[in-house]
Amino acid sequence: MNVQFKKGVLELCVLVLLDKKDRYGYELVQKISDQIAISEGTVYPLLRRLTKEGYFTTYLKESSEGPSRKYYALTEDGRAYLKDLLVDWEQFTNGVNQLIKEGVRDE
Amino acid sequence: MNREQFLSKLNDSLKRLPSSEREEILQDFREHFEIGMSEGKSEEDIASGLGSPQQIAKELVATYRLEQVGETANTGNVLRAVWAVIGLGFFNLVIVLGPFVALAAIVLSGWVSGLSLVLSPVLYLVNVIIYPEIFAAYDLFFTLFLSGLGIFIFIGMFYVTRWLSKGFVKYLNFNVRMVKGGMKDA
Numbered sequence: 666m667n668v669q670f671k672k673g674v675l676e677l678c679v680l681v682l683l684d685k686k687d688r689y690g691y692e693l694v695q696k697i698s699d700q701i702a703i704s705e706g707t708v709y710p711l712l713r714r715l716t717k718e719g720y721f722t723t724y725l726k727e728s729s730e731g732p733s734r735k736y737y738a739l740t741e742d743g744r745a746y747l748k749d750l751l752v753d754w755e756q757f758t759n760g761v762n763q764l765i766k767e768g769v770r771d772e
Numbered sequence: 773m774n775r776e777q778f779l780s781k782l783n784d785s786l787k788r789l790p791s792s793e794r795e796e797i798l799q800d801f802r803e804h805f806e807i808g809m810s811e812g813k814s815e816e817d818i819a820s821g822l823g824s825p826q827q828i829a830k831e832l833v834a835t836y837r838l839e840q841v842g843e844t845a846n847t848g849n850v851l852r853a854v855w856a857v858i859g860l861g862f863f864n865l866v867i868v869l870g871p872f873v874a875l876a877a878i879v880l881s882g883w884v885s886g887l888s889l890v891l892s893p894v895l896y897l898v899n900v901i902i903y904p905e906i907f908a909a910y911d912l913f914f915t916l917f918l919s920g921l922g923i924f925i926f927i928g929m930f931y932v933t934r935w936l937s938k939g940f941v942k943y944l945n946f947n948v949r950m951v952k953g954g955m956k957d958a
Contacts, residue, residue, distance in 0.1 A: 673950040690800055691807040704823030709800050710831035714948070717839065731810055734803060 675703065676711060677754060680739065680747040683721065689734040712737060720746055774815040775805045778825055785829030789836055797832060830859050834948050841941050850937055857944050864947060871943070875936055882929045889922025 678697050682688060688696075690712060694705045715721050720743030725733045739747070773781075779798060786794045801822070808818040822828070834856040841849045858868050893915040900907045 676949065689803075689807075691804050694804070698821070704827070706801075706822035706825070706828040707831060709797070709804075710828060710835060712800075713797070713832065714835045717835075731806060732803070734807070735800065 672707075674754075675708070676715070677747075677750050679708065679711060679715070680720070680743060680750065683737055683739045684744070684747060687736045687738040689726075689736050691734075693737070715743070719743075773819040775819065778805075778815075778819040778822065782825040782829055785826050786832060788833055793836065830856070831948070834860055838941065838945055838948060841944075845934075845937055845941065850941065853941065853944055857947050860948070868944065868947060872940065875940060879929070879933050879936060882925065882932060886922045886925035886929055889918045889925060892918045892922070 675697070678701070679693055682693055682696055690709060693712070694708045697703055697708065698705055712721070716723060716737070720740055721737045722740055723735050723737055726736050727733045779801060782801060783794065783798060786797060789797075804822070805815065805818055809815065834853070837849070837853040837856040841853045854868060854872055858864050893912065896912060896915040
């Protein structure tokens with residue numbers, strides 16, 4: 666897949682993962698890189714940007730092993746933004762899938 | 773690359789950010805290393821998974837620059853933001869620099885034509901001083917009219933410039949969000 670627009674998808678992945686529950690940075694990175702090949706480090710700039718835009722809040726929480734971890738929580742704005750992105754995503758993938766189906770049939 | 777090397781490279785590439793901001797970022801990555809190591813990964817494996825610290829820093833600097841423009845948009849800020857976004861990758865050189873040069877040319881030509889109209893009576897009078905025989909009241913009034921027109925163009929350009937730079941900053945934000953980066957082999 667063309668790399669240029671995967672970045673927008675990364676944003677969607679992070680938002681979806683946080684919709685279920687609050688998570689810390691490392692956890693988010695692992696969850697995503699289990700599924701897609703990413704440069705893990707670029708998730709952090711994304712987290713910072715979305716936090717500054719008011720889509721996430723962060724808090725520190727002690728962990729049973731080792732030092733406290735920074736958790737990210739979705740805000741109301743973030744949830745609304747996720748909904749918009751999901752609608753866009755659905756339309757986009759439906760469109761592409763439709764084209765693929767038609768293309769395959771023609772051959 | 774081990775943990776220390778990764779963090780110091782990242783730190784070096786973030787020199788342009790305020791130190792409080794930089795410290796927060798480094799803390800996020802220290803946490804990442806600590807958790808990874810507690811799961812038994814080696815420092816080198818974690819660093820190579822994270823990718824290039826320089827690329828990560830570019831991303832953070834671009835975000836920071838755009839944020840600054842959001843607070844106060846002046847020429848220096850916008851230029852720094854454009855520069856930072858271009859730095860994200862070659863692709864951005866094409867799709868950011870092209871429109872930017874075109875818009876800058878439009879804005880500049882608007883201001884220059886406004887300025888030349890405003891100054892036209894002065895230029896006319898200079899001409900009259902050099903060649904007194906060409907003086908005609910009609911010409912003088914006509915240049916005064918042009919001067920008034922120039923002032924209107926100035927006022928118009930003020931809004932056009934503000935509007936265009938706001939629009940362009942939105943476009944830069946879109947670029948940081950969607951284009952290039954984040955993926956392996958990008």
